[in-house]
Amino acid sequence: MQAPTTQLPWDQADWFSTISSWIEQQLSAHGRQLNAPIELIHQRPWSAFAQMSTDQGLVYFKAPAPAFRYEAGLTQALATWQPACNVPVLAIEPSQGWILSADAGTTLRQLGQDRSQLAHWDALLPQYSELQIQLAARVPALLDLGLPDRRLAHFPKLFAELLNDHANLLIDQASGLSTAEHQQLQALQPIVQEQCQALAGFGLPETLTHEEIHENNVLYAARGYTFTDWSDCSVSHPFFSMVVTLRAAAHWLKLDEQGPELQRLRDAYLEPWTQFAPRQQLDQALDLAYRLGMINRALSWRQALNGLDPAQTKDYQDNVSGWLQDYLAIQNAG
Structure with a gap:
């Protein structure tokens, strides 16, 4: 580092x-x-x-x-x-x-960990989708506020810059990438560009993307649901949000990642987006965004840790490389 x-x-x-x-x-x-x-x-x-x-x-x-x-x-x-x-x-x-x-209000984490909490997610995920849809028209204002610009047109360049940041990738260190992994990721740059173009082809508007919609960043009260902790956000593809959300829901509520409950949450999130594309295309877009969203998470962790004292960040240093390793694993799996 x-x-x-x-x-x-x-x-x-x-x-x-x-x-x-x-x-x-x-x-x-x-x-x-x-x-x-x-x-x-x-x-x-x-x-x-x-x-x-x-x-x-x-x-x-x-x-x-x-x-x-x-x-x-x-x-x-x-x-x-x-x-x-x-x-x-x-x-x-x-x-x-x-x-x-x-x-x-009260965080969903404070409300409990049993599967009855799925009803909250059924309600809040469409609300979050609607928020993203409504804010798509405010992208210029969001960028003026200083939010990271990770729109798909810029994403391949950001990926290349990340791969050149050897200090934060910790290459061949205990919590970093191996040289072989780094070389594999370098070779995948044309694929990342193709994936960005394919994702853009679904025609979904880029907008504000909260990258950590999980049980501790959603509050519940009589007035409804409130989304908090907007530091980890960007202007990017909306579906990048679901990388952490679906993983966190599966972990917190002890759901099978291939089970019907998690599919139910995907469905709840995607429903408002049917005004832009048929449901089958939305499923395809989410699958692709889920992959690219892993790179986006690596970019976010780099933003969080860059330039800080390693003594303060030692418990988190593997997150940049870890998310890239997750992307590499899903690519290698086909």
Whole structure:
């Protein structure tokens, strides 16, 4: 891994006091007061997260790593464009990427792990599809907010750049690619280009893609479902979202990846897209997007880890190479 060039803001000695002052100012502006000290929930290489109890309910604070500061502007924009499925934003600090938001419900993870939770996924996946469809017209605005541009026309070039980033691929290191795997991936570049062209041929609009719609990033309340944690997103093919979603649902709910329950979730997600293509074509597009989406995940992990101290990222370093290995495996399987 290359020498670290990026310092995480929360590593600075005065960071907590600085955010505490900002939080209290913003709460006061909204007529809220703290009931207890601010509680720091986690600090990870890509974000820090805190919660606080106020006289008007729970409030949450998020600070992204520098690579994800666009999340603040995006979250605010979504609260304006699609308030029904976004967290209620109290304040943002764009230069730092800080987000202060009101409580929006309970995570699906907190609701439980039994298969009765499938009903929630039946309901929320079409809602997420509709959100993507509605936001397709806002692609220029999304790109202006600074979101990564991973549209299919650019994707082969991004793949080539990733393969040239030997530092993040950790070639011939314990958590990286082998030289043989790297060479195989290099040889697959024309295939990736063909796959991108084939996927584009289905005519589905590229749009906002949340890459981690899973049980801990969806909130449920009386008002419905809310999607959170928009740092890991891009403007890309909409079906890239399903790579993590289907895997996460299978893992969390203990579903057979080839079983009828997971097919039911695929069906729920795809139904709104039938306005663009017949169902059989949508199934084919999702199968192809699932493959390319593995490369997209490698790009996202590279974005998250690039330039950080290896001591901070050691538990995650294998994700860039790991997703590329998954793509290679599915290609080799035919």
